[in-house]
Amino acid sequence: MDFELSQDHKVLRDSVREFVEKEIKPIAMQIDEEHMIPDSLVNKMAEMGFLGSYLPEEYDGAGLDMLSYAIVVEEVSKACGSSGVLISAHTSLACGPIYTFGTEAQKKKWLPALNTGKVIGCFLLTEPDAGSDAGAISTTYRREGDEFVINGSKIFITNGGYRGTGVLFATSDKSLKHRGVSAFIIDLNSPGVEILKNEKKLGIRGSYTTAFALDSVRIPAENLLGQEGQGFKIAMDTLNGGRIGIASQALGIAEGAFERALAYSKERKQFDHPICELQAVQFKLADMYTRIETSKLMTYKAACLKDAKKNYTAESAMCKMLASEAATYVTKEAIQIHGGYGFICDYEVERMFRDAKITEIYEGTNEVQRVVISKILLS
Amino acid sequence: MKILVCIKQVPDMESRFRPNGEKTWYDESDLAFRMNEYDEYAVEQAVQLKEQLGGEPEITVLSIGPERTVEAIKKALAMGGDRAVHIRDDRYYQKDPWQIASMIASYAKGEGFDLIFTGMQSQDRGSAQVGVIVAELLGVSCATTLVGFSYDGGTITVKRELEGGIKGVAKLKLPALVTCQLGLNTPRYPTLPNIMKAKKKEIASLTAAELTGEAELTATAAIYPPAKKGGGLVLEGEIGAQVDRLMGILKEKTAVLR
Numbered sequence A: 001m002d003f004e005l006s007q008d009h010k011v012l013r014d015s016v017r018e019f020v021e022k023e024i025k026p027i028a029m030q031i032d033e034e035h036m037i038p039d040s041l042v043n044k045m046a047e048m049g050f051l052g053s054y055l056p057e058e059y060d061g062a063g064l065d066m067l068s069y070a071i072v073v074e075e076v077s078k079a080c081g082s083s084g085v086l087i088s089a090h091t092s093l094a095c096g097p098i099y100t101f102g103t104e105a106q107k108k109k110w111l112p113a114l115n116t117g118k119v120i121g122c123f124l125l126t127e128p129d130a131g132s133d134a135g136a137i138s139t140t141y142r143r144e145g146d147e148f149v150i151n152g153s154k155i156f157i158t159n160g161g162y163r164g165t166g167v168l169f170a171t172s173d174k175s176l177k178h179r180g181v182s183a184f185i186i187d188l189n190s191p192g193v194e195i196l197k198n199e200k201k202l203g204i205r206g207s208y209t210t211a212f213a214l215d216s217v218r219i220p221a222e223n224l225l226g227q228e229g230q231g232f233k234i235a236m237d238t239l240n241g242g243r244i245g246i247a248s249q250a251l252g253i254a255e256g257a258f259e260r261a262l263a264y265s266k267e268r269k270q271f272d273h274p275i276c277e278l279q280a281v282q283f284k285l286a287d288m289y290t291r292i293e294t295s296k297l298m299t300y301k302a303a304c305l306k307d308a309k310k311n312y313t314a315e316s317a318m319c320k321m322l323a324s325e326a327a328t329y330v331t332k333e334a335i336q337i338h339g340g341y342g343f344i345c346d347y348e349v350e351r352m353f354r355d356a357k358i359t360e361i362y363e364g365t366n367e368v369q370r371v372v373i374s375k376i377l378l379s
Numbered sequence B: 001m002k003i004l005v006c007i008k009q010v011p012d013m014e015s016r017f018r019p020n021g022e023k024t025w026y027d028e029s030d031l032a033f034r035m036n037e038y039d040e041y042a043v044e045q046a047v048q049l050k051e052q053l054g055g056e057p058e059i060t061v062l063s064i065g066p067e068r069t070v071e072a073i074k075k076a077l078a079m080g081g082d083r084a085v086h087i088r089d090d091r092y093y094q095k096d097p098w099q100i101a102s103m104i105a106s107y108a109k110g111e112g113f114d115l116i117f118t119g120m121q122s123q124d125r126g127s128a129q130v131g132v133i134v135a136e137l138l139g140v141s142c143a144t145t146l147v148g149f150s151y152d153g154g155t156i157t158v159k160r161e162l163e164g165g166i167k168g169v170a171k172l173k174l175p176a177l178v179t180c181q182l183g184l185n186t187p188r189y190p191t192l193p194n195i196m197k198a199k200k201k202e203i204a205s206l207t208a209a210e211l212t213g214e215a216e217l218t219a220t221a222a223i224y225p226p227a228k229k230g231g232g233l234v235l236e237g238e239i240g241a242q243v244d245r246l247m248g249i250l251k252e253k254t255a256v257l258r
């Protein structure tokens, strides 16, 4: 067993880190305050290949692996959790299912624009009355000639505000529960797609969280993803991979806060000594670092299992749970180590604390992760 | 056109530096490594020239060092180098600039490079000698400390940084070697697709023993951190007496009042 990154992964990590230090870190506070990632940054991340990292080169992806993708999301999230989730939702939740379940024609049509970031992707599953219970969605579809007609609404859609390409879930008959669900590729500029609002929220404020109304939206029949009735399976498989992205985002947020807390504890003097000489502070640092390293091991393991085409369902649930809980814990303690300064916006750990919380909720709440893990144990 | 870029992997300057057991180098267990910053400008300039010439020149990247050096080489390939030569040498840090330069020259001699880019100096040793010695050994013209570079029809025009904020302009005919100063250009970030492409590029591996090496001219006797300074002396008491004591100390221990 070898826990070292390969030379190629180190080169990747260092290159991404350099980009993040120069291009993202200086504007992370602005992104939070303005509730907006500047288009110029989205374009730069696209040029860097961050939006198609593990998709094959034949579809204009970078052709790297899942571990590389995890590293990209982690490094970006160290500076900015909003930018991290933009990449994660786009890659895992839009490019991912189109690549995995799409026909050759669908992949050729949709992936190049997504992988190069010309179009931003999103995943439309959640509805006002269907969150954890995703099989209970009530957005409907019906076939009309060469088209499907969609009616309903979607909420909390990350990247929705870009009106790019979505992977949409709808049911033919709600009484069939999850067996009635199908997946579609939707161009969010289609007539009948209306943005109701972009939510205001606690954290990841630079990331769009969009509510849509879908009023008789016509989708060409060729945009059906997979088979009819296969939608729920597609959603679950997609979220399985997506959790590695969210774990990486959470891990990055935790690491960003930890770096700041460690540095601050060496600089800050009280009672004539740097506060890092106090055991009360030292124990906090030890606990924070231990949770970060544990989460990192599990996140990288889940990514490596996916790369090896082995089953990774339990690991992706565990890494998402571990890393998100590490993120809320570490960011809270990072504020504590900063004392009163930590509570003030200028010190950035305040933003990281707010950004961390969502990682315990989306792509399956941590309660749902525990359901997933225990089901595997007891099956 | 054949271009050679010489790069070095150096400790990240934010690492913690401690002498190793032999006291002739650093304890590497504490160090993170990266490409020498000056060399990033060298790679970038070579890649810009290749782009200017429609992709015709072939860029070879050369580095001397242990296994981990491949990370710096891969970065240079991801920035746009075409192929690389890794001269494996675990004891590279014991070699003086003369030996390193003679190894490079020994490799480059038969290769017919038209233009060689190096960094102005390395961030760890800072000798600023390797480039100029390679030029001398190969008998090609050389310009150092570049802050500007242009190429036109077999001639390069370079802007050099001189002392006292003065710049100088020189024209050199190829073949030539130039050493690059910080700020010469803006080194590009390796993009993910280019990192992927770099994986497929050739990295030829040679051992130091396969090249004609020279004996060292200077040897590192010891490296050590500067001695910790004492806490200083605080004079106390009546102000006149303090002045008298200060005068006494200055007379005794310094030349300022003599």
Ligand SMILES: Cc1cc2nc3c(=O)[nH]c(=O)nc-3n(C[C@H](O)[C@H](O)[C@H](O)COP(=O)(O)OP(=O)(O)OC[C@H]3O[C@@H](n4cnc5c(N)ncnc54)[C@H](O)[C@@H]3O)c2cc1C
Pocket (backbone or CB within 6 Å): A089, A122, A123, A124, A125, A126, A130, A131, A132, A133, A155, A156, A157, A158, A159, A201, A209, A358, A361, A362, A363, A364, A365, A366, A367, A368, A371
């Ligand atoms: C910022 C943001 C971005 C989002 N991005 C997207 C997106 O891009 N696409 C998308 O489709 N959705 C997205 N979501 C939705 C997100 O995935 C859901 O909010 C999440 O799945 C939880 O659903 P819910 O909000 O309806 O909560 P509920 O399901 O109502 O859960 C409420 C509470 O009950 C608990 N609970 C529910 N069921 C169980 C159970 N069986 N066992 C134990 N506990 C349970 C939950 O853990 C939680 O604590 C996003 C949400 C937010 C806030």
Ligand SMILES: Cc1cc2nc3c(=O)[nH]c(=O)nc-3n(C[C@H](O)[C@H](O)[C@H](O)COP(=O)(O)OP(=O)(O)OC[C@H]3O[C@@H](n4cnc5c(N)ncnc54)[C@H](O)[C@@H]3O)c2cc1C
Pocket (backbone or CB within 6 Å): A268, A269, A270, A271, A275, A278, A280, A281, A336, A337, A338, A339, A340, A341, A343, A344
């Ligand atoms: C919103 C806000 C309102 C405030 N209002 C007021 C006010 O009205 N009036 C006023 O005077 N002040 C006020 N304060 C200041 C507040 O009381 C201080 O921030 C607080 O006492 C902590 O001091 P500090 O910020 O300097 O942190 P530090 O003292 O630098 O502490 C940094 C970290 O080191 C730890 N630490 C420090 N010393 C020890 C030790 N000996 N043993 C173990 N751990 C230690 C701390 O617990 C903390 O985790 C306010 C602060 C804020 C943020």
